[in-house]
Amino acid sequence: MRIIFMGTPDFSVPTLLALVEHGHEIVACYSQPPRPAGRRGLELKKSPVHEAAEKLGIEVRTPASLKNDEQAQAFADLNADVAVVVAYGLLLPEAILSGTEYGCYNGHASLLPRWRGAAPIQRAIMAGDSHTGMMIMKMDKGLDTGDIAMGERVAIGENTTAGELHDTLSILGADLMTRAMSALERGSLHLKEQPIEGVEYAAKIDKAEAHIDFSLDAQATHNLIRGLAPFPGAWCEMHIAGKWERVKLLRSIADPELEIAQAKTTSDARGLAIGCASGAVIITTLQKAGSKAMAAAEFLRGAPVEGVR
Template structure:
């Protein structure tokens, strides 16, 4: 047997799930994704990764501006779905939509709920120094990521993980969770586990002001900020050069020993003093340039010991 499904998602993270659901043999009768947006330097209009994959599979796609539109809701209800699978769709579904499929709407979330409900769970887990995270599929409710958990997979956070590497592991692990969950849903063998009332945290969207490195913080927190914002938007510092101030992003750093004024470059290995301890900058990117290892960066942009960043 197979389930009659709709899929709702937008980025690459969601496209991996769509591929696994289709590969498991389920009938995806409609794909919903965000409308075409202008992206990149040329501001060319581009469809989403989910839209592109759906077209490759020959699946019908809808791109409503709002899922609260009565015509959109009526069309969704008319699909006569067993369930809807939601992954990083980018719109809040009204209760009418949640109630339309026979078995409701299921959502894949990249954290161990109730920790890091909300928009940026991968970045927030790294920035907080968490040692563990995971992916969970929940039954959707009207609240923000409040529904009971149906299936879960724990994923350790490695010391050298960035938001980019952790994103990719969670994307793969989460996608593989769908066939198991949907098979259990068909058998009516899922047990919904209500979320704990303690330990609730919210993963707010990353604000641009958070990206500038605050060297007065302890070294481990500075390193966590850097890896949690890599590759995007990128934690950065301002560097004075002969041609004026330039912005330098740091994509990876490690806590090390060292003392000095916060932001002081301590040696030619790009060891920088923090409020407590120091960090060694390992991968950097000067604005307008590519990402480089520290040694290659230093050959093109020398930063003398004693410089305050």
């Protein structure tokens, strides 16, 4: 089929590549505009989808908005059969949603209607969910409210990080989307309405959420750490060699039975133990600003921790 692909981050790239490998014609790629990068922000960095599409010789379009007649006409003039959307990052107005023969199909990283919105992977882990999934949905005007075409469940391990789940769902999403497009082409893709019960919204991660004050219990603190790893990274300040330093906590283990005073630390065979409102988290991987990530044992050899806040 003739497909318009709309996506921006690394998460979207496997789906683009899979559609090409399955013989579909990608008539254009839409992606977020290049962003300032480099130490001074003077360079403009193209998105991962933008770079992948250029390597494939596909036209890339990077409008700042799609909410005007000119963009709607340019979209329609591509004469595409369908649009595939994976983590694009712009709201699609009605003219775009209806701008192809079959509409727009979105790859969304949750078991809809749970975790509609911007950060479904992180929110599922932060909430302590035992399962999530990937779904293909025909888009409508609402926020992830469209009819479901296809989906698959994925277990979330007790120590799974957002980065690990991101990679799993990215590959699964590529497989599901190619299967959905093949079924659409054959005329055998069946849609069903989302349930009206169980709706949860996955709000964009606020920077303030990443600062851990250890006022939650051990499991909730552990879920926060792994839900924000590796990016943006949950963090606290540690008192090291007489000064406070910001440190990201990248991997942890929850120990509800280990009792340590809240925000106090102690050495543990598994890593650095920090007391929570109840129980403790054992930090196994951490990273000081400007340094590489390292195992807790290595970190503590060079920087004994005298306190956290």
